[in-house]
Amino acid sequence: MTNETRDNDLTTAVTAAQELSTSLQEVENETLEPPKSIWQKVSWSKIGLFIVSLFLFILALTLMKDGARGLAPVVQNRFALDNAANTMGFGWFFAYLVMSGSPVAASALTFLDAGIITDIQTFTMIVGSRMGASFIILFIGFIYVLRGRNRSTSLSMGLLSFTVTGTLQAGALVIGIFLLSTGVLDGLQLSEGMAITAITEMIFDPISQFLQSFLPSWALFIVGMVIILVTFNLFDKCLPEMAIKESQVGRVSRLVYQPMIMFLLGAGVTLVSMSVSVSLSILVPLSHRGFVRRENVIPYIMGANITTFIDTLLAAVLLNNPAAVTVVMVQMVSVAVVSLILLLTIYRQYQRYSLRLVGWVTRKNLHLAMFMVIIFVIPLILILI
Numbered sequence: 001m002t003n004e005t006r007d008n009d010l011t012t013a014v015t016a017a018q019e020l021s022t023s024l025q026e027v028e029n030e031t032l033e034p035p036k037s038i039w040q041k042v043s044w045s046k047i048g049l050f051i052v053s054l055f056l057f058i059l060a061l062t063l064m065k066d067g068a069r070g071l072a073p074v075v076q077n078r079f080a081l082d083n084a085a086n087t088m089g090f091g092w093f094f095a096y097l098v099m100s101g102s103p104v105a106a107s108a109l110t111f112l113d114a115g116i117i118t119d120i121q122t123f124t125m126i127v128g129s130r131m132g133a134s135f136i137i138l139f140i141g142f143i144y145v146l147r148g149r150n151r152s153t154s155l156s157m158g159l160l161s162f163t164v165t166g167t168l169q170a171g172a173l174v175i176g177i178f179l180l181s182t183g184v185l186d187g188l189q190l191s192e193g194m195a196i197t198a199i200t201e202m203i204f205d206p207i208s209q210f211l212q213s214f215l216p217s218w219a220l221f222i223v224g225m226v227i228i229l230v231t232f233n234l235f236d237k238c239l240p241e242m243a244i245k246e247s248q249v250g251r252v253s254r255l256v257y258q259p260m261i262m263f264l265l266g267a268g269v270t271l272v273s274m275s276v277s278v279s280l281s282i283l284v285p286l287s288h289r290g291f292v293r294r295e296n297v298i299p300y301i302m303g304a305n306i307t308t309f310i311d312t313l314l315a316a317v318l319l320n321n322p323a324a325v326t327v328v329m330v331q332m333v334s335v336a337v338v339s340l341i342l343l344l345t346i347y348r349q350y351q352r353y354s355l356r357l358v359g360w361v362t363r364k365n366l367h368l369a370m371f372m373v374i375i376f377v378i379p380l381i382l383i384l385i
Helices: 003-031 044-078 084-098 102-113 119-133 135-146 151-182 193-212 217-237 246-251 253-257 259-273 276-281 283-288 298-307 310-319 322-344 347-363 365-384
Strands: none
Touching (some): 044 193, 102 119, 119 151, 119 322, 119 365, 151 347, 259 298, 322 347
């Protein structure tokens, strides 16, 4: 075979390969779906569900506000909510019963609006609701244990969440009572409250009046409480579904070692989800899959404990009660101050002692039983003080 013949054969083979490659590319282009536009990527069903959830949230708050006035004699006669300790214990245990802190915080604001409790008692009731809400993550850990998962890994996130929340709320309790007593933040209000309230009254007051035509006024509070519990479940379903891939986590794995980044992440996730239960609950499966370690999530929990009050702040604005807005603002400022002090001064020591406590509780069944008894007895003692 001559060189010219070999060259011709080689040229023919290259040309055939190029034609085959071109044909395959054309087939691939034909089979690929066309890129979706931004409007096609939007989940309209979730947007619709969010609008329904928001409608129900405002309706529930309206009913609870109107019902709280009729409920005032019942609460004052049946429950001795005559000091800050009582309301803190009541909010704490109430959150255990409904497995959520946000409805309890909303209840505290409606009690304040009805004149059942003072601003400081409202503040401590919301503090108690945060303590009760942190139990939910611990409860999820128990479910993982029942499913045969490692006890230490399953319960650590819940215990750490409870420990960090308790620390923050204890510090915020001192700062918040001082701020409310001195009235430093009384002038800090949201000017849009009047306009929002006018619109909501026009839409929702007729519904409340219709229900009052055949229900006692105190029953409106119960109806509102049931609706608001449903509402927060609907809010959770509005969140986008996120697939967690190891490759994606790997790209940002270094970020979890930076406390301020995790602090901002926790605040951001909770701000979007409007639920600290959602933002903290995802830590349990992430911990099991090895994506996060418990020593890295303390700042995340701190951030989540600040922005979790966004829905409560919205409720205060809708009530159009300046005192309610002040209480929520004081709550957010107090938790933020305590968190930043811990992060910027003694974070490593705080981290070490928090992890030691969690390790001690999970080491033996007796220790865990003692811890569970304590967190249920404390709110009962506070109620009886």
